[in-house]
Amino acid sequence: MPHILIVEDETIIRSALRRLLERNQYQVSEAGSVQEAQERFNIPSFDLIVSDLRLPGAPGTELIKLGQGKPVLIMTSYASLRSAVDSMKMGAVDYIAKPFDHDEMLQAVSRILRDRQTLQSMQAERAATSKTATGDKAGPDNSNGEIGIIGSCPPMQDMYSKIRKVAPTDSNVLIQGESGTGKELVARALHNLSRRAKAPMISVNCAAIPESLIESELFGHEKGAFTGASAGRAGLVEAADGGTLFLDEIGELPLEAQARLLRVLQEGEIRRVGSVQSQKVDVRLIAATHRDLKSLAKVGQFREDLYYRLHVIALKLPALRERGADVNEIANAFLARQSLKAGRNDLRFAPDAEQAIRHYSWPGNVRELENAVERAVILCESPDISAELLGIDIELSDLDVNEFIGLAPQTSGSSSSTAGEPTEDLSLEDYFQHFVLEHQDHMTETELARKLGVSRKCLWERRQRLGIPRRKTGVASET
Incomplete structure (x- = not known):
């Protein structure tokens, strides 16, 4: 069971966070300051340290050094984002802005511990490899331990091969795939196997930041750049200097921000909002999207020049x-x-x-x-x-596959030309489409769903995915 140290001077926050982590099967110890943590615990013995940035006495960033390489997650208020960026440069593994919801904290903790376990596995494998003679190269290498992604199907083996080839380079990468396929896992594998692995990887969900704030968040701003900008602040691109910037859902990025991002890729420099001076940054960009950027570019919703800059290397993740x-x-x-x-x-x-x-x-x-x-x-x-x-909702899987494919279609009085076609060679997807198109003229949605052994909701979802429109007119009467 992972052992986590919480260092937070606000008793209410500390207690609530302890209860949250303990409910999710983590062992937790706590302290109100860096000094108390030093006096009570052997700090390097913890698997993860979660600390507030501003503490009485020494700041939370002191735990980065005291942890001797153990990951430190910094908690900070939104107004202290610049300090959080500085803490990342000092070696914090990540930061989380207060107030945060429970899911956000649990996801951050789970990801950090998983990445640490993956890194340890990589180091162990490399150590074991260095002790053995370089030898038997016959046969494909199916190991993906250093990549940290589960699965060995041919499309994923091809993906692993591409990751290993692309990771050591500084080329921009565009990861494409449906939502939930694990695009961030691929991005982290690319980062962990690159020469930038010891530098930060900054992950940004472009869809989660309000459009009015995204330029300031990415590129920073100067004091007085806009109402409420009482102090200058570094942006997330600057925080990723020397490392990797991962932009998830890049298709949601506003056009103005796309122009600024293009400058980063072309010139290797950024200009904070409200500033007339540029500064150099060394950032590798990995972007991800579930949308068709090329189609968006054709209709003016995504910059075509940025699309081609991003599309140097394209990795397509298969759906589950x-x-x-x-x-x-x-x-x-x-x-x-x-x-x-x-x-x-x-x-x-x-x-x-x-x-x-x-x-x-x-x-x-x-x-x-x-x-x-x-x-x-x-x-x-x-x-x-x-x-x-x-x-x-089991959809088609609650039927035996052979039983389903052999299901005799219910025909109306006038049989269609496809009614007698054999179905043995049809996949479940093909059969579903074949059956719905053939019978939707004389069956209600409820009858169709019942015959197929699915719920109406699943019938609708599968229509959406396969692009099968419903008839706009009412159900025809049988002849």
Whole structure:
């Protein structure tokens, strides 16, 4: 169980944070100042240190040195963002702005501990490799331990190969894929395997920052640059100097900010809002999006010159439904992690759950799968986790695959030319589309859903994903 040290002088905040972390299966110790932490604990023995920036006596950044390499997460008020940026330069692994919600803190803690575990595994593998003779190179290298992503399907093996080739370079990278596929994991792998690994990686969700603040957040501002700018402040691009800047959902970036970002890529310099002077920065840019930037550029919603600057290296992450048996491997990894948190070692997926996991379409991808497993572990009272307990709408997976593909279509009086076509060679997706298009003229949505063994909600979602429009007119009467 990871052991976390909280250093916070506000008793209410410290106690609330301790309870939050303990409820999520972390061991927690606490102190009200750096001095108290030194007197009571062996600071390097902790797995993670979470500290307020402003403390009585020494600032929280002192724990970076005292931790002797252990990760330090700095908490700071929004108004002290410049100090937080400075703490990142001093070696803090990340910062979180107050007030933060519980999910935000838990995600930050989980990510930091996971990255630390991955780094330790990399170091152990490299140490083991250095002790063995360089030898047998026959056969493909399926190891992805240093990348920290689970899965061994062909598309992911191709992805690992590209990550290893691209990571040592300084080329800009554009990661494409549906929401929840793990684009930030790829970005972190690229950073951790690069020469910039010891410098900070600053992650920014462009969709989460108000449009009026995004230029100031990214590029900083000078005192008096706008109403409320009572002091100058460094931006997140500046904080990433020497390291990596990861811009998630870059398709949401306003055009004005895109122009400034283009200057960073072309000239290697930034200009704070309200300043007439530029300063050099050395930043590698990794961007991610679930949108089609090329199409956005054609309609003027994304700068075409920026698109081509970003598109030096493009990595396409497959959706979870396209990764075959990987989905069960990932689910079992999540089950092991959540079981450890819950203090249980008897949990396993029942056969119907294994089938449901494998055949469900997972529109929310890995994020949805992780949430489903976490919920099931919390609610499970017996060792076997059922499909129902996972809380997923099974869609087509609640039918046996062979049974479903062999389902005889219900035809109306006038059979269509496709009614007699064999279905043995159709995938589930193909059969779904074939069945809906053939029968939606004489069946209601409820009847269609019942025949396919899905809910109306799932029928609608799958229509959306496959691009099958509903008939605008009412259901035709059978002839």
